[in-house]
Amino acid sequence: MRILVVEDDKDVAGFVVKGLREAGHVTEHADNGRDGLFMAASENFDAIVLDRMLPGGIDGLRLLETLRAQANNTPVLFLSAMAQVDDRVRGLKAGGDDYLTKPFAFAELLARVEAMARRGKSEGPQTKLVTGDLEMDLLSRGVRRAGQKIDLQPREFRLLEYLMRHAGQVVTRTMLLEGVWDYHFDPQTNVIDVHVSRLRQKVDKPFPSALIHTVRNAGYMLRAEPQ
Amino acid sequence: MLVLSAGVRFGIIYAAVFALSILALAVFLWWSTAGLLDRQTEAAINADTQGLLERYADSGLLALEDTIEQRLSGNVDDDAVYMLIDPAMHRLAGNLERLPAGVLAEQGYYELKLERAGRHSIAQVQQLELPGGFHLLVGRDVEVHAQMTRMLTDALLWAAGVALLLGTLGALAVRGLFRITLADVSATAAAIGAGDLTRRVRVSGRGDEFDRLAVTINDMLSRIARLMDGVRQVSNSIAHDLRTPIARARARLEDASSHAAGEADLRAAIERAEADLDGVVAIFNALLRIAEIEAGARRSAFADIDLAPLLLDLADLYGAVAEERGQTLAADIPPAVPAFGDREMIQQAVANLLDNALKFSPEGGTIRLAVQTVPGQGPRITVADGGPGIPEADRTRATERFFRGETARSTPGSGLGLAMVQAVATLHGGSLWLEDNAPGLRAVLALNTRPGAPRVNASSSAPQHGAARGMA
Incomplete structure (x- = not known):
């Protein structure tokens, strides 16, 4: 996947870019809002990792709003130190995914970026999910x-x-809490x-074979073992 | 421009109002006494003159002279003044010895200085010319009126002086009262500003406006003091409690950098340090969340909600965990629990209570999650366990940030869980009670209803997650 990282902190940006490249993604980096907006608007990306507080006169929220105003629907993940509930709500309202x-x-970042980019591509409503010999009928709920x-x-x-919707991807515990239980906090117990x-x-x-795998230090993955 | 203090301003307003009322009283007094007498005199002179002129017109000059003499002799008060003179200025009738100089030049009404029976007096007279060069002067001696007017003027002047004095004194008193009443408020504010947060405004107990103001200010000060205390306590605790995991992470990293035998060792040490730092981040997140809740900024997310599905979800989530630990989670939740609040916060608060209950319950123990709905009041969510409980002496402090009781020290945790529940309860206008479950702890999270809100109709909101009930 082609991923754009807009982040001004050199260490964080380096860490993210390196990690994404190791995971096999083509990654571009902008260290200010103006360049970030230019790149996001002129090139095609599968996902954008966006810091909220950026130098260059355009912060993350403005960048995203401008992008969405141009009917650009590239999935965007906000990466921010602004952790209050209202900050999150504002980020998602501005069009963040x-x-x-x-x-x-x-x-966590990698799992979320990959899940988000995949979601952006999903084609129409599905009635059946299949992974290996596991089948789920969404209509009859069987x-x-x-x-x-x-x-x-x-x-x-x-x-x-x-x-199953994220088969082949790492799914973190936080993603499960948010996606399945709609909880936005970390319980102390496992x-x-x-x-x-x-x-x-x-x-x-x-x-005989396991489909649900534990991914160390990350979460879980549903994957059919290669025959 | 001269800046006047509020006290002086009120004083001046008081004096001005006082002076105006005195002036109005004086004007009325004058008009109803001296003015009335003057008007009566004028009416009497007019009537007298009219009578004499009619007499003259009917019967001629001699009859007029007779009438004047008659009236003079019938005048008991001796205040009438008459004078009839011929064209040669001779007196034909009347009680003046001679005509005062310059009288004939004036016609109509005027005031005349006279000398009668050897004394000076003042008369109000009317003078008119009769056909044939005769002049008639009709008047009343108003010396008595004049004296009364002088007395009245004197009295009013004195009264004005006294009023001025009283007004000034009153204004000073108003200003003084104002200063005394506000002095305490301003002294308290100054003391608070200087850092003494224990000072409070004195409440007189009269229940007047100033008392209400004092109570409001005191409430505000108490809240500020609580917040300041919280901040102080939290900064102390942060310094103290965060130092431990940070120190541990640091020690691991340093130890690894100088003693690690190989790459695997190094990785393991780094991963453990990462976990320590994650713990630090979790504490920070919890602190920030509590601060966010206490600041009340999230009240905008309040809505009418049904807690039943929310609580059933939590019972489902934690029921599995309880089972895993060989414990039982018994949920007793009515089909509908109407409440007014922030869904996410209540969720987290109950999750924290369940986290605690599970953590402290022994194997084989039962944790009870129940809800009582009291009509007219908000729902009461109870989480009860059979663990060691909290000693009574510690219960009030158990909701402070970072407080960890003796029994909790050996278990993992940050000491922030109950503090957050308390913050959520306070934001919802409710409270958190910690009671003895004999044995164990019973935590009751009482929420408040929205003031004046229509109650959610219990029958209309059926449970949506009935299948998840009774995870026991």
């Missing part, structure tokens, strides 16, 4: 693995649906691990 506060773990029916609680269903582990009992344990 996701909001990550500093300090952050790179794994789940089958290797032809065998799996009974899930409503919340377990939504958790599995989220994992609530997500417990729920994923329950899901594994039903989806993975009765079968």
Whole structure:
């Protein structure tokens, strides 16, 4: 993917750009709002990582508003030290697709950028999700693995649906909390691990191979093992 | 421009109003006494003159002379003045010895200085010319009136003087009262400004406007003091509590940089330091969130909400965790729990209570999440556990930032969970009670209803997550 990083802090920018390149993405960098806007408007990117406070007279919010006013719908992830709830709301209202506060773990940023860019490309409403031998019918709300029916609680269903929609991608615990439970805070206890582990009992344990994998220091990934 | 203090201004206004009322009183007094007498005299002279002229017209000069003499002899008060003279200036009738000089030059009404029976007096007279060069002078001696007018003038002047004095004294008194009343407020404000936050404005107990002002100011000062205390306590705690994980991270990194045996060792040390720093960040986030809640900025997100699905969700989320730990989470939630507040905040507050309950409950223990709805009051969310509880002595301090009781020291945690719940409760106009669950702790989060809001109809909002109930 082609990703634009607009960030004025040299260390953070270097860290992000290096990490994204290691993950196999083509990455461009702008260190002020004006250059950032110019690049975002004149080139095609799959995703933009945008700092809110930028030098050059155009801050992140203005940049994004200008971009959206030009009908440019490139997915944008805000990366900001402004962590208040109202800041997040403002960022999302201005047209941001996701909001990550500093300090952050790179794994979280990467997972979110990839999920966001993929979401931007999804084609129409789906009625069926398939990963390996796991099938989910979104209309009848039925789940089958290797032809065998799996009974899930409503919340377990939504958790599995989220994992399947992001199959092949890393999904962090925070993303699951936000995406499945709509919680915007970090509980102290390992609530997500417990729920994923329950899901594994039903989806993975009765079968020879595991689909839900733990990604160290990051989160989980639903992936069919290569045959 | 001269800047007047409010006290002086009120004093001057008081004096001006006082002077105006005195002036109005004097004008009225004058008009109703001296003025009345003058008008009566004038009417009497007019009537007298009219009578004499009719007599003259009817019966001629001699009859007029007779009439004048008759009236003079019938005048008991001896205040009438008559004079009838012929063209040669001889007196034909009347009680003046001679005509004062220059009288004939004037016609109509005027005031005349006379000498009668050896004394000076003043008369109000009317003089007119009769056909044939005769002159008639009709008047009244008004010396008594004049004396009364002088007395009245004197009295009014004195009264004005006294009023001026009283007005000035009153103005000074008003200014003084004002200063005394405000002196305490301004002295308190000055003391607060100088850093003494314990000072309060004196309340007289009369319940007047100044008392209400004093109470309002005191409330405000108490809130400021609480906030200042919070800030002071938090900065102390931050310095103290954040130093520990930072020191740990630093020690790990330094140790690794000088003693690590190989790359794997180094990586492990760095990862542990990262985790320590994440802990520091989590504490900062919690602190900022509490500050954000306490600042009240999020009240704009308040709305009428149904807490039932929210609480069932939380019961579902934490029920699985409880089960994993060999505990039981029993949820007793009515089908609808109408409330007015910030959804996300209440969610986090209850999550914090559940986090605590799970953390401190023993294996096999039961945690109860229940809601009571009291008509006319907000919902009361209760989270009760069977853990060690909080000793009574610590309960009031348990909601302070970074407070960790003896029993909590050995468990992981930042000591910010209950502080946040308290902040959420306060923002919602409610409160957080910590009670003895014998054994264990019962935390009651009481929310307030929106003042004057229509209650959400309980029957119209059916539970949306009924299937998730009873995670026990």
